[in-house]
Amino acid sequence: MKKGVLLYCFNTSQLAYSRITERCVALIKKHLRLPITVVTNFETFKFMKPMGMVNYKLIENDTKNNRAGKPWYNLERHLAYEHSPYDRTLVIDVDYFCYTDKLLKLMDTENDFLVHKDAHDVMWKTDMRFEREAMLDIVWATVLIFSKTPRVKAIFDTVKLVKDNYYHFCQLYRVSYKNFRNDYAFAIALEQIGGHRDYDIIKDSIAMVPADAKCRVLKENGAVVEWNGKVVSLEDQDIHFLNKDIMYV
Amino acid sequence: MDIDNLKQISQQSYDIALQKANALKKAESDQIVVYENHIFKADVITICLVKTLAESQTSFFLLDTNYNPVEIKDGAGFLKALIEKNQSSLNAYHQLHQKFRNKRA
Secondary structure, eight states: OOEEEEEEEOOOSSOOHHHHHHHHHHHHHHHTOOOEEEEEOHHHHTTOOOOSSOEEEEOOOOOOOEETTEEOOOTTGGGHHHHOOSSEEEEEOTTEEOOSSHHHHHTTSSOSEEEEEEEEETTOOSOOOOTTTSSSOOOEEEEEEEEOOHHHHHHHHHHHHHHHTHHHHHHHHTOOOOSOOHHHHHHHHHHHHTTTSOOOOEEEEEEEEOTTOEEEEEETTEEEEEETTEEEEEESSOEEEOSGGGGGO | OOHHHHHHHHHHHHHHHHHHHHHHHHHHHHTEEEETTEEEEOSHHHHHHHHHHHHHOSSEEEEOTTSOEEEESOHHHHHHHHHHHHHHHHHHHHHHHHHHHHHHO
């Protein structure tokens, strides 16, 4: 079975995701040792430094979405099933840094689709569940593990359906976040394809560095993060950086 | 003790609590075990159950973290893997905890 990692990377006028991707790729090579395919556009590809053995898939991405008035190019993930050249695929956000081999082990499970439901703010200042906001649990599309099966194809097709009719599904599930968000699209698709019952998840919590935190140091095995005078050191654990200043550290 | 000292102690306690909360989350995360293609958690309940079952039979059935049934054919081997994972996660947590204690002192 061919296993590999699929990354989506599109620079915006504000953020050079290609720089974050370089760090992300280096950590995947170190800790997961899996083949990597980067899905990107030509404009971003021109800014990428050589990263060794990495496959590229060049596409023209949809640029219609935005968040807080800034471009947010997140509209391709529902195509991961088609974009992936692997039988078993790990999709991760490029700002999710693997400092452990945990995801590699989870690639060896029999679950055809896995996602996290839990995340925690490493500064413990916010509740990341939003659970009473919508009528369904959010999932974190930050990390997806899937095999190519008809059921998984149905999940991705449903995500596309949700994406194309996002306003309707937001109304249906009382989702107040009106800009398209993969987390809700996958949550809705899993709910629908799962027969409105439970589905398999990774019973773990993603450590998230909040968007307004500062990354003081990026180390070989983690990071030192500061927010409002509070400093935490995170070592030997996977970290999702919502603060994009990591590209300047 | 003046108010500044009290505030400083309170601040220090907060910082330690923050580090401890993250360390505990990390320890819990480190307890995830993949065995026979299923996800388990090397926590107290799983270890106690596996130990109990492994004492009377070599193979038995267990539920993974998603409540899927799994046949464990090598109970002793599984127990060993669970204990190793549990202790390595708690060892790391213990080391961090010592750091917090030293800070408080």
